[in-house]
Amino acid sequence: MKIPKRLQPLVHDGVIDSVVRQLMSGKEAMVFVVRCGAESRCAKVYKEADKRSFRQAVDYTENRKTKNTRQARAIAKGTRFGRESQEKAWQSAEVGALFRLAAAGVSVPRPYNFHAGVLLMELITDDEGNAAPRLNDVELTPEIAIDLHRRLIREVVRMLSAGIVHGDLSEFNILLSADGPVIIDLPQAVDAAGNNHAPRMLVRDVDNLRRFFGRFAPELLATDYGKEIWALYESGALHPDVELTGHFEHVETAVDLESVMREIDDARLEEAARQMRMQERE
Numbered sequence: 001m002k003i004p005k006r007l008q009p010l011v012h013d014g015v016i017d018s019v020v021r022q023l024m025s026g027k028e029a030m031v032f033v034v035r036c037g038a039e040s041r042c043a044k045v046y047k048e049a050d051k052r053s054f055r056q057a058v059d060y061t062e063n064r065k066t067k068n069t070r071q072a073r074a075i076a077k078g079t080r081f082g083r084e085s086q087e088k089a090w091q092s093a094e095v096g097a098l099f100r101l102a103a104a105g106v107s108v109p110r111p112y113n114f115h116a117g118v119l120l121m122e123l124i125t126d127d128e129g130n131a132a133p134r135l136n137d138v139e140l141t142p143e144i145a146i147d148l149h150r151r152l153i154r155e156v157v158r159m160l161s162a163g164i165v166h167g168d169l170s171e172f173n174i175l176l177s178a179d180g181p182v183i184i185d186l187p188q189a190v191d192a193a194g195n196n197h198a199p200r201m202l203v204r205d206v207d208n209l210r211r212f213f214g215r216f217a218p219e220l221l222a223t224d225y226g227k228e229i230w231a232l233y234e235s236g237a238l239h240p241d242v243e244l245t246g247h248f249e250h251v252e253t254a255v256d257l258e259s260v261m262r263e264i265d266d267a268r269l270e271e272a273a274r275q276m277r278m279q280e281r282e
Contacts, residue, residue: 006045007032009116016043016120023131028187033123033131042109044119094187095119097164104162105240107155107182127178135181135212136171145216152181152209153225156202158240159183160233165190165198169205171212192233199230224248 003011003019010016020033020040032043098111098121110122124132140148152174159166166173166189173185192198206226214221223246231248232238 004030004032004045006116006118007034007043010034010043010118010120013115015113015115016041019043026185028185034120036112036120040123041112042121042123044121046117046119093189094185097186097189101159101162101164101183101186104158106158106162107180108186109182109184124175124177124182124184126176132175132177132182134172135174135176138176140213140216142217145213146220148176148181149209149213149217149220152183153206153229153244154240155181155183156206156209156225157229157238157242157244160192160202160229161238161240163192165192165195165202166205167201170208202230203227 001019001021007016007019011018016034016036018035020035023031023033023042025031029047030045032045034041034043092114095111095114098108098119101108102110109124111119112122113120126132135148156166156169166183166186168185168188169183173183175182175184190198190201192202195201203226206229210220210223210225225244225246227248228244228246229238232242
């Protein structure tokens, strides 16, 4: 096939030898099957920001570091340089997450290279050597659904043990390979310790799995792995081989209204004092 414009620099530099075919086109990228020597690999070409339907929600980008204060100011102002910097940071987030998770033994495509805005990684295949299907395209028996759910919950635990929450995990970004489920699409992955939205995202990821597999094995709908996993993480007891029950005991705690009101009053006093200091300087 004709070499797409964004892949031409990789062919020119000898990173890939040829482009075989387009594999898919999603909300944030186009994916191609390419040849690198004797191997078939996958090339993810990120769409430009103005051509994507996916928006970089502030929940995902919270606490992501920029290289310098100039970039941070440009991103805050929404200048062209700022948008370009934010786009590069968004792409490199997936690259960084993939390398980190692959090193931790999580079932993700093996990353090889990130070159000219293109992520080169392992091509995930089924037992016949064809590109592996997405989970949402596969019909499951109750037994297989239970087994895949168990395996994916274990992958979520491995991810969180490595300090990462996927943030958008569902049947649409899981491939069913010859060796089992493989998690893909990680540009929105967040740092578990550095993002205030991580607990909610983790629970949502796990709930998405529960709802999907619960269609085939209804008994899974009664489980509550997400809150259990996060509670173990918060307490420092989470590790890849931790035993899970699938249940979480919700403890209702009374709100100390007096303490809350004291904090509000203290904040008001601090603000009044700040305003007074500002007036004195004028």
